[in-house]
Amino acid sequence: MMVLRKPKKDMKYILATDVGSTTTKARFFMKNEEGEWRFLVAGEAPTTVETPYEDVTLGVRNAVREIEELTSYKILSEEASGIVVPFDGERGVDLYCTTSSAGGGLQMMVAGNVKSITAESANRAALGAGAIVMDVIAIDDGREDYEKIRRIRTLRPDMILLAGGTDGGTIFHVLMIAELVKAAKPMPRLGMGYNLPVIFAGNKDARPQVKELLGEDFSLSVVDNLRPVLEKETIEPTRRNIHELFMEHVMSHAPGYTKLTKWTDIDIMPTPAGEGMAMQLIANAYKSNILGVGLGGATTNIYSIFDGRLVRSVSANLGMSYSICNVLKEATVGKILRWVPFGMEEKELINMLRNKMIRPTTIPQTLKELIIEHAVAREAIRLGFEHHKTIATRLRGVKVERALADIFEQSLAETYIEMIKIGIIVGTGGLLSHAPRRAQSLMILMDAFQPVGVTRMFQDSVFMMPHLGVLSTVYPEAAWQIFDKDCLLRLGTVIAPLGEAKDGEKVMEVRLETQSGESEARQMNFGEISSISLGEGKEADIIISPAKEFDVGAGRGKALETKVKGGVVGVVLDARGRPMNLPEEKRKETLLRWISSLSLYPDAQMRDLAEA
Amino acid sequence: MDKFDNVMESEEKTYAYTPGLKVKEYMTLSKKRVLPISGRVLVKEGQTVSPETVVAEMKMLGEPHIVKAALLLRIEPNEINEHMLKAVGDKVDEGEVIAQYIAFFGLIKRFVKSPVTGTIENIGASGWVTVRKPPVIVDLKAYIPGIVKEIIPERGAVIETSASYIQGIFGVGGETYGPLRVLVNSFDEVLTAEMITPESKGKIIVGGSFVTLKAVRKATEVGVAGIVVGGFGGDDLTGLLGYEMGVAITGEEEIGTTLIITEGFGEIAMSHRSFSLLKKLEGQVACISGATQIRAGVIRPEVIIPQEQVKEKAIEDEISSGMRPGTPIRIIRQPYFGYLGSVVSLPMELQTMESESNVRVVEVELDDGRRVTVPRANVEIIEI
Numbered sequence: 002m003m004v005l006r007k008p009k010k011d012m013k014y015i016l017a018t019d020v021g022s023t024t025t026k027a028r029f030f031m032k033n034e035e036g037e038w039r040f041l042v043a044g045e046a047p048t049t050v051e052t053p054y055e056d057v058t059l060g061v062r063n064a065v066r067e068i069e070e071l072t073s074y075k076i077l078s079e080e081a082s083g084i085v086v087p088f089d090g091e092r093g094v095d096l097y098c099t100t101s102s103a104g105g106g107l108q109m110m111v112a113g114n115v116k117s118i119t120a121e122s123a124n125r126a127a128l129g130a131g132a133i134v135m136d137v138i139a140i141d142d143g144r145e146d147y148e149k150i151r152r153i154r155t156l157r158p159d160m161i162l163l164a165g166g167t168d169g170g171t172i173f174h175v176l177m178i179a180e181l182v183k184a185a186k187p188m189p190r191l192g193m194g195y196n197l198p199v200i201f202a203g204n205k206d207a208r209p210q211v212k213e214l215l216g217e218d219f220s221l222s223v224v225d226n227l228r229p230v231l232e233k234e235t236i237e238p239t240r241r242n243i244h245e246l247f248m249e250h251v252m253s254h255a256p257g258y259t260k261l262t263k264w265t266d267i268d269i270m271p272t273p274a275g276e277g278m279a280m281q282l283i284a285n286a287y288k289s290n291i292l293g294v295g296l297g298g299a300t301t302n303i304y305s306i307f308d309g310r311l312v313r314s315v316s317a318n319l320g321m322s323y324s325i326c327n328v329l330k331e332a333t334v335g336k337i338l339r340w341v342p343f344g345m346e347e348k349e350l351i352n353m354l355r356n357k358m359i360r361p362t363t364i365p366q367t368l369k370e371l372i373i374e375h376a377v378a379r380e381a382i383r384l385g386f387e388h389h390k391t392i393a394t395r396l397r398g399v400k401v402e403r404a405l406a407d408i409f410e411q412s413l414a415e416t417y418i419e420m421i422k423i424g425i426i427v428g429t430g431g432l433l434s435h436a437p438r439r440a441q442s443l444m445i446l447m448d449a450f451q452p453v454g455v456t457r458m459f460q461d462s463v464f465m466m467p468h469l470g471v472l473s474t475v476y477p478e479a480a481w482q483i484f485d486k487d488c489l490l491r492l493g494t495v496i497a498p499l500g501e502a503k504d505g506e507k508v509m510e511v512r513l514e515t516q517s518g519e520s521e522a523r524q525m526n527f528g529e530i531s532s533i534s535l536g537e538g539k540e541a542d543i544i545i546s547p548a549k550e551f552d553v554g555a556g557r558g559k560a561l562e563t564k565v566k567g568g569v570v571g572v573v574l575d576a577r578g579r580p581m582n583l584p585e586e587k588r589k590e591t592l593l594r595w596i597s598s599l600s601l602y603p604d605a606q607m608r609d610l611a612e613a
Numbered sequence: 614m615d616k617f618d619n620v621m622e623s624e625e626k627t628y629a630y631t632p633g634l635k636v637k638e639y640m641t642l643s644k645k646r647v648l649p650i651s652g653r654v655l656v657k658e659g660q661t662v663s664p665e666t667v668v669a670e671m672k673m674l675g676e677p678h679i680v681k682a683a684l685l686l687r688i689e690p691n692e693i694n695e696h697m698l699k700a701v702g703d704k705v706d707e708g709e710v711i712a713q714y715i716a717f718f719g720l721i722k723r724f725v726k727s728p729v730t731g732t733i734e735n736i737g738a739s740g741w742v743t744v745r746k747p748p749v750i751v752d753l754k755a756y757i758p759g760i761v762k763e764i765i766p767e768r769g770a771v772i773e774t775s776a777s778y779i780q781g782i783f784g785v786g787g788e789t790y791g792p793l794r795v796l797v798n799s800f801d802e803v804l805t806a807e808m809i810t811p812e813s814k815g816k817i818i819v820g821g822s823f824v825t826l827k828a829v830r831k832a833t834e835v836g837v838a839g840i841v842v843g844g845f846g847g848d849d850l851t852g853l854l855g856y857e858m859g860v861a862i863t864g865e866e867e868i869g870t871t872l873i874i875t876e877g878f879g880e881i882a883m884s885h886r887s888f889s890l891l892k893k894l895e896g897q898v899a900c901i902s903g904a905t906q907i908r909a910g911v912i913r914p915e916v917i918i919p920q921e922q923v924k925e926k927a928i929e930d931e932i933s934s935g936m937r938p939g940t941p942i943r944i945i946r947q948p949y950f951g952y953l954g955s956v957v958s959l960p961m962e963l964q965t966m967e968s969e970s971n972v973r974v975v976e977v978e979l980d981d982g983r984r985v986t987v988p989r990a991n992v993e994i995i996e997i
Contacts, residue, residue: 047990070961146679147676147678147679150676150677150679151676172738173690173738173739173740174739176737176738176739177737177739177741180679180735180737180739180741180743181679183735183743184677184679184734184735184743184745185677186674188649188650210738214735214737318859318860323860323861323907324859324860326857326858326859326860326861327859327860329857329859330857330858330859331859347848348846348847348848349879351846351847351848351878352846352847352877352878352879353947354847355847355850355877355878356847356877356878356879356945356946356950358860358861358907359782359783359861359877359878359905359907360782360877360945360946360993361907362990363945363946363988363990363991364946364970364972364988364990364991365946365966365968365970366946366947366948366966366967366968366970366987366988366991367947367948367966367967367968368967368968368969369947370946370947370968371968371969371970435970437968437969437970437971438969602969603969606967
């Protein structure tokens with residue numbers, strides 16, 4: 002419920018937090034004398050959802066207390082009852098809002114008739130609402146009924162989304178799915194004092210029977226069919242209902258959230274939903290196709306906004322702390338070590354990652370451990386993006402108008418994401434935002450996503466995209482001002498031609514001319530990477546002339562004349578080829594050369610590590 | 614920040630750190646033993662219980678079996694009720710006919726039999742019939758000896774006992790108990806297969822810095838109840854479980870024994886305090902659980918050694934309130950992983966580490982006299 006305690010025009014201070022799975026991050030914003038909203042300071046503290054604390058508000062207080070220490074400004078009430086809202090002339094903030102993914106976030110099970118039609122639509126609706134989808138059950142998912150029942154029984158989700166059938170069509174199949182759910186009687190994850198919420202978003206003609214079947218044992222809510230006809234997907238009513246139930250059932254049963262809900266002015270939002278809104282702000286502002294990643298401690302969220310269509314995927318098992326060993330499991334040791342430019346025993350890597358898993362809030366103090374975490378991050382994003390491409394498929398988009406014949410070819414559908422048409426890549430999450438050198442996060446994003454053509458690279462400066470996403474729901478002007486000035490760090494522009502060649506062969510010639518008349522020309526050969534300095538806010542004219550086997554956006558061998566924007570890293574020329582393959586021979590030397598070209602890590606320590 | 618006119622008093626202690634692992638020689642321990650769903654509580658307040666006492670029992674819903682009756686009878690789903698011989702709530706035996714279709718004066722006969730013994734739960738509009746097997750009774754044992762302090766209606770009870778208590782960092786395997794047997798001479802000695810003899814059967818064996826995979830396998834062969842040790846190989850864990858663990862949620866593994874590591878993965882000496890306590894209590898019965906859950910409500914593995922009576926003032930379980938100069942800590946990440954020391958100072962300003970990360974730090978005097986600066990996130994408080 003939105004209840005602002007002061008008119009927006011009179012607001013002076015805003016506090017936003019994100020209660021993450023590992024860390025609670027508080028961000029403090031203030032309106033300056035020119036009337037412009039700016040980010041002021043950050044405070045962070047471990048999340049206290051777990052024993053012995055079991056109260057998320059402790060972590061919030063600790064994070065806010067850090068802001069108080071850094072600013073000498075009081076925000077917390079003296080009686081430890083919460084945050085002073087609104088600003089009373091001496092202390093407090095005018096608006097407090099938060100996102101949350103602590104305690105596992107929102108975990109859902111999705112069920113539908115046909116795997117590639119309604120079940121997929123339901124999956125996308127749940128993901129779009131910020132949920133982690135534990136499983137997708139469908140009549141044709143290849144499992145026997147008893148296997149489906151067993152699976153539903155063991156899942157213990159926060160809620161179930163049930164879809165199936167078009168309006169006016171047969172109700173037979175969707176009732177089958179409802180009967181499976183009834184037979185399984187799954188328990189809600191957070192306790193037993195309430196019935197598990199089930200959302201029915203299927204054939205409207207089946208509503209009476211579904212109510213009869215599930216009404217007694219479950220907390221059933223009915224919304225518009227998310228596939229009323231085959232050619233249309235209507236996700237919004239389902240997404241809204243998921244958010245309402247998230248607040249009503251999930252948040253109210255998580256430790257300390259009832260208290261936190263009283264502190265906030267607007268509904269607590271799942272972190273990925275906040276992140277998704279922030280991604281949308283970027284796409285709207287730049288009118289570009291974008292790819293984004295929220296690399297968290299427990300999950301990796303990938304967002305794409307392609308031709309105006311926002312798709313989110315979550316890899317619930319890929320993360321940088323709690324789930325770091327899942328990255329190891331899915332990527333394998335070899336895939337992680339391939340990014341490491343020094344010798345390391347597999348055993349040492351495994352122990353290091355397992356220790357991170359059991360002590361997830363620790364941070365790398367040594368360069369060696371930092372480089373290892375960066376290697377894992379590349380693999381987590383790469384795997385997350387692979388997963389994303391299986392969801393962002395041509396025939397599964399929102400309101401896709403298509404011929405009936407196409408629908409039966411869904412299994413053949415491939416992703417519609419074309420890297421050459423992606424104009425912006427954005428990274429957020431603790432590891433990326435806290436990377437000591439900005440070039441490190443640019444390189445991680447570049448190695449994992451492998452942008453093609455001319456792509457701008459952005460980064461969340463101090464991890465506040467979820468905060469600004471939730472703020473944008475009530476105060477979009479303030480959210481965008483902070484976003485543009487303080488959050489969205491322009492790393493630079495990557496130029497990476499599509500194609501492959503042999504080491505040393507010419508890939509492209511680049512001629513760049515700045516607005517002040519300075520010019521620079523470079524020839525890039527295969528396997529090289531380098532950068533041209535072009536600061537944040539600067540623009541330059543560039544002519545990229547690729548070799549005949551390479552395409553930079555204008556066609557194979559055709560020159561592209563365009564403008565490029567600068568950033569803290571500058572314009573990065575990546576001639577490592579697309580798809581990029583790490584050389585098996587002289588791999589470490591090659592990695593060291595790339596590291597040196599972009600000054601990714603301190604030279605002296607890097608040399609010591611490589612020689613050790 | 615000169616923008617603000619309300620200057621705050623400086624704080625003498627700092628908050629927000631990794632909760633330390635408990636090592637307590639004497640404490641009054643309360644264990645909540647609750648069923649995952651409602652059931653029947655079988656103990657009374659004030660009752661003395663042993664680890665084997667059944668505290669509560671529950672009926673687990675029997676497994677449902679779906680019979681596609683309409684399909685088998687070759688009728689329309691909406692005709693199913695006309696052909697059912699049994700109604701919802703009727704008990705049926707395995708093989709018993711529950712629905713039939715007879716046409717042409719008996720020339721065409723089709724029958725549907727129940728696949729299991731159970732109860733008809735649902736006759737669906739889809740033409741499916743659900744037969745649910747009888748419920749399964751599941752017992753919840755006390756796990757530790759003690760007195761029933763409180764009854765939680767329909768869920769279980771709180772058992773209170775005086776005990777020595779050691780929290781581990783990670784474990785595999787469930788709840789078990791047995792007498793403690795220390796197999797190494799020092800907290801930094803590796804526990805090897807050769808040290809495990811048939812005398813260790815039914816015991817909780819204690820190692821030092823590491824246990825080899827071979828030793829764990831030998832322990833299983835011999836029938837060792839549990840192993841408590843400083844470290845274990847990250848790759849050996851995969852060898853032991855037969856699969857690669859992705860997230861630390863454990864306690865259900867069936868590996869023939871329970872393994873608890875107190876420090877972490879790799880060869881890391883067991884903390885001197887934990888080792889000395891275990892050595893001192895050798896021969897006494899320890900109740901252990903390997904259950905670990907790092908996410909969504911932390912559960913750490915534990916070693917509970919019940920004491921008949923509290924010899925010193927028992928300390929109630931309490932939440933650590935923060936770090937101050939003098940607070941004993943353990944460093945939990947490289948380059949000083951496993952070192953013990955005490956807090957010297959807690960500088961307010963961010964400091965740059967070797968990794969170039971700017972972080973809030975703590976200055977620590979290590980037990981060997983060296984002074985080091987480490988990220989605050991990389992230490993845990995030793996709770997005394």
